[in-house]
Amino acid sequence: MHGTPDPGSGGSTDQIPTLREDEAPPPGPAPTGALPDLGPRYQLRACLGHGGMGTVYAAHDLDLDELVAIKLLRADLTDGAEAQARLRHEVRLARRVSHPNVCRVHDLGQHGGRVFITMELVPGQSLRTHLAEVRAGQRPPFALARVVDLLTQLGAGLAAAHRAGVIHRDVKPDNVMLSDQRVVITDFGIATPAGTARELIGTPGYLAPETVTGQAFDHRADVYALAVLAYELLAGRPPFAVRSTADALTVAQGRRAYPPLPTALATAVVREELDAVLARALAIDPAARTPSVEAMTRGLAMALAGAGQLERALTSGERGEAAVTTPTTLRHGEARRIAIVRVHGEPLDERTLTLVAEAGGTVGRTDPTS
DSSP: OTTOOOTTTTTOOOSOOEEOTTTOOOSSSOOSSOOOOOOSSEEEEEEEEEOSSEEEEEEEETTTTEEEEEEEEOGGGSOSHHHHHHHHHHHHHHHHOOOTTBOOEEEEEEETTEEEEEEEOEESEEHHHHHHHHHTTSSOOOOHHHHHHHHHHHHHHHHHHHHTTEEOOOOSGGGEEEETTEEEEOOOTTOEETTOOOSOOSOGGGOOHHHHTTOOOOTHHHHHHHHHHHHHHHHSSOSSOOOSHHHHHHHHTTOSOOOOOOTTSSOHHHHHHHHHHHHHHTOSSGGGSOSOHHHHHHHHHHHHHHHHHHHHHHHSOOOEEEEEOOHHHHHTTOEEEEEEESSOOOOOOHHHHHHHHHHTOEEEEEEEEO
């Protein structure tokens, strides 16, 4: 079925629509039905869904001989000079961003008094649909390495937007497309030029605290939203149960503490390193937050790699030393050299002892190096 609204997204298709790789409607005569006429250039092939901003179609661009997505906007959203000026502004913002991990917006069109936006048609599946299938037991969760890869691609796309002076403001699984190995951030419909926004708009569960409390905000609002998404990918649920603006305000006021990742996710050392990165990226005060999306995704990659190195050292069952660098040790300005002793040794912190117990060995000592 083409363009079925994602479960859990309230039936919205304001995100860029998708078709599975083998479902793209072929160019050719349009099927019979009540598909609107948007002029001689675009031949509409299928309705992909309806959302708050309008209806989305797959179409054949006859001039370029390629498939595109068309968002046909509701008439009330395009009525008047002010509304049309806003739409042109949104399209200009989206067109500033050119990156493989960002869905391309082509143009703003008009025919017969109807206004529409043309954009890249991304084959694949939305992340929201994928997560719903995981929760329903229809597919396994992502492996940790795939989570880091996915977030790294999203971070690269958002970083390109930030370099262009654009804040996305609605980073969430609904607006992330999985297209084979490519991950695509979509829907810059409420994007804002950096330094110009204060009004509250977006999805409550992914809103940065400063946006909820009416403060000026910058690209770090996207860092917060990406961290919520990252936690959701790792834990299978968002860090906070936020279903309304009132819930978001409770989080913004610091009345809910960061919840550590589930113990079933990974071993203690891996969880500790990932928690350290996510807790900083979810800081209520943007000044204390990770400064960029790329810094956050690099931290996650380092956490996974460093923790894995530490675990391999501890579980190798061999005497010797291993130099291990993780975000936790870097915050203290040191790399950690761990001496592995198979049977005897001076115990260290609880985390290390837990790992050693799991490995059936003991740790001798740690010496910080400059």
